[in-house]
Amino acid sequence: MSSTIPFLDLNLYPDPSSSPSTPTLIIPKIEPKLEPIDEPPPLPPTPPSQPTSSSHPELQLSTPSPSTPFPTSSSEPDLCSEFYRISELFRSAFAQGVHRHGNVSILPDSDPNFGAIVPVPNNETQLSAVVISPRGTRKYPQRSSELVRVTDLKADDHRYFRDLIRRTRMLFDSLRIFSTSEDDKHRDLLVPQKRTRGDLKAAALMRDAGLWLNRDKRILGDIPGVAIGDVFFFRMELVVVGLHGHPQAGIDYVPASQSSNREPIATSIIVSGGYEDDEDAGDVIIYTGHGGQDKHNRQAMHQKLECGNLAMERSMHYGLEVRVIRGFKYEGSASGKVYVYDGLYRIIDTWFDVGKSGFGVYKFKLVRIENQVEMGSSMMKLARSLRVRPLEMRPKGYVTLDLSRKKENLPVLFFNDIDGDNGPVYHEYLITTIFPSYVYNYGNGTGCECTGGCLDDCFCAMKNGGEFAYDSNGILVRGKPLIFECGPHCRCPPSCRNRVSQKGIKNRFEVFRSRETHWGVRSLDLIQAGSFICEYAGVVLTREQAQIFTMNGDSLIHPSRFADRWAEWGDLSQIFSDYVRPSYPPIPPLDFAMDVSRMRNVACYMSQSSIPNVMVQPVLYDHNNVSFPHLMLFATENIPPMKELSLDYGVADADEWTGKLAICN
Incomplete structure (x- = not known):
């Protein structure tokens, strides 16, 4: 090898100048x-x-x-x-x-x-x-x-x-x-x-x-x-x-x-x-x-x-x-x-x-x-300057300083110094996934009663198996098949520790043109392992709708193809011999597709990698239909500023219904 x-x-x-004699220990x-x-x-x-x-x-x-x-x-x-x-x-x-x-x-x-x-x-x-x-x-x-x-x-x-x-x-x-x-x-x-x-x-x-x-x-x-x-x-x-x-x-x-x-x-x-x-x-x-x-x-x-x-x-x-x-x-x-x-x-x-x-x-x-x-410390200094003076540091290449048009908490920069392809600016920017209306009619609207902040024995903690998925700093402790966050029916405040991914991005991202991966995404901030990055957003389609959209040549994402990288985060089986992979809360196979051909967000530009630094974690917070979770992205390692973010999009099964892999890769 x-x-x-x-x-x-x-x-x-x-x-x-040394002596030829045998050196003394x-x-x-x-x-x-x-x-x-x-x-x-x-x-x-x-x-x-x-x-x-x-x-x-x-x-x-x-x-x-x-x-x-x-x-x-x-x-x-x-x-x-x-x-x-x-x-x-x-x-x-x-x-x-x-x-x-x-x-x-x-x-x-x-x-x-x-x-x-x-x-x-x-x-x-x-x-x-x-x-x-x-x-x-x-x-x-x-x-x-x-x-x-x-x-x-x-x-x-x-x-x-x-x-x-x-x-x-x-x-x-x-x-x-x-x-x-x-x-x-x-x-x-x-x-x-x-x-x-x-x-x-x-x-x-x-x-x-x-x-x-x-x-x-x-x-x-x-x-x-x-x-x-x-x-x-x-x-x-x-x-x-x-x-x-x-x-x-x-x-x-x-x-x-x-x-x-x-x-x-x-x-x-x-x-x-x-x-x-x-x-x-x-x-x-x-x-x-x-x-x-x-x-x-x-x-x-x-x-x-x-x-x-x-x-x-x-x-x-x-x-x-x-x-x-x-x-x-x-x-x-x-x-x-x-x-x-x-x-x-x-x-x-x-x-x-x-x-x-x-x-x-x-x-x-x-x-x-x-x-x-280039030295990593130099790239960190460059990123620090770009956060406050992007046009001064790079007079040429920036197409727009906010691809999200102020929809995100922080601006999403768009940089292309390779060619004239400015396609991302012509797509409507989504900050969260659009589900069919019937998804919100599933189940009751019960939430926790924690007016002062959620504790480990509250209703939402029980839905997660008796524990919260995040620590006090909002870092994911370990991946699960599904995470229930507190939602609109909960009485806890917005600062609740169980409201992490629903608050939107906390880092400044840059979509850029890449010779290797066509499009790419990098952060101008240092991202800590286990931190929330963003949602993978699109328009949810049923199987029948997806088949029609595919016939029209539209680009689809199939959530079922994403590799289960969430199981790697928090896997302590090498340390604890009795470690069991989390299986609760359970989630059925994801039998839907997402159209990102016209409406999308920054996640859709992340590149494919078999050794990714980002994983997909299913999360529910605004409805209770476990068949249609939000696809939330978390960092699986410390991601330095200016380093490209990557996902494992998986591969299509031979008998899977027709569809395309990620549009940008």
Whole structure:
């Protein structure tokens, strides 16, 4: 499929100044270049942590929880200690939760292994003996020290690795959102308590399940499946996919103790402005080495040429490239920051200099390698400018600054700098689907009575199986066959947490002419995974009407052809062995078509992809006829500004009634 080329043995190409004698094994003092810890935005206080089982019977913790993967000795709170604290919470919650269900034994105080968790085999499932000892004695496989490059990737290989990365990140986000939504259910506003970190919970569970990527090899250069411009909200997500192997260190490298010639080699760095002497000009970076900072991130002593600093110098000596990830504050991010992969750089110079604080620092000059796609951070800056000054940034190409003619909450731009095809401006813009009138006569007009806002035990929650589909921030917790939102017969206010998709778009979109996909849609805002995007709107036709329209050459969309991607969002089967795919509320096969030949909205211009970043989620809110749901679109990954949005339109069955696939693809 692809080739991994072992990195050359540096012993064969020694430094001319080095001694020919066999080097002595030296265990360096690991002193990483620390960066500011990811801290989520301030949240309401939470009660003291109490071990509780999940409120979802199909999501009970049935796999061993991780203990600490990192030793911590500092009394100050840092990312490692927080990771350890979360892991201990999960260990405790698992022990008590599954003990209630009779499938584990908790050893008594008299047992020398008190606190260990021992699964007990039953007649249905033979569980292997797994023991988790208390206080961080669990052993995890060490990261490989073998350096390789991945080459000769074919088109199928790129699709495979991209889908692997997509699914891994989707699981990470699903776990993170699910854990925070569970915290919300048990939050007591009267008892102040620091809220636990959903990203650390997700990473801990995925590591325990062996789902962290790229641990068996140290990849030099690009990570297969990770594209330039990919955006990450959390440092732990970088670790999970293997893009940057340290949760807080700014320099990721192979230590001298693991290197083949006892010289450290750098593989990636994070540029986040944590050091006052850093200079970032985009293609050229002056990067400050690690060490010498106090707890306030101020330079307090001279740096030394060791560990990460020495790894950077050795990578320059051997002409090796490093991955560069930029981190910066971003409004609307789940953590308050974003990390963008900006491609490969080479270190061309290094020197020791007096920094702004008067202490000696090592500086490294990095230059971006040519012939790479545009940096993701540059595209984010462009999008930010386009949001306020579109005509100034692009004097030519904009056909209209609002394709919706003020029908949407935010303008939908239309950009075409390829040809004179301005077809989208001649179609009537829809903000929601038009159903036949008889659809609204189905069922009664009963709604919830929650005048102050819906709770988990209200009427609409019961229609959804006893839980709401969204968390407190309006993020989809997991996909379902159908979601009931509060509607016109409900007494809850417009701010109700169960009114998400009916409120219209919240991001600024741009329809554009594309050479590859004919038409395309991109956002000028960063879209968080699980967020609502827009409705796929059109005019609903019955089977008989659709056959007549098809004979006239009109363009139809068949909802039954859309792939069931909703089932992937929130699928925790790789973590919880007893996970069951949601089947409630049920929905019949969608036996209707949508005419989008004359009336449509921005969704109709999204391109087809077998690895989409957008999914279709059926939703009802303005009527109760489950045969005619609204087709609401949600993001399945973090979608950077200016990145094209894509759907899986599916394929037609051989015996399906005549119709066309998406008009724009």
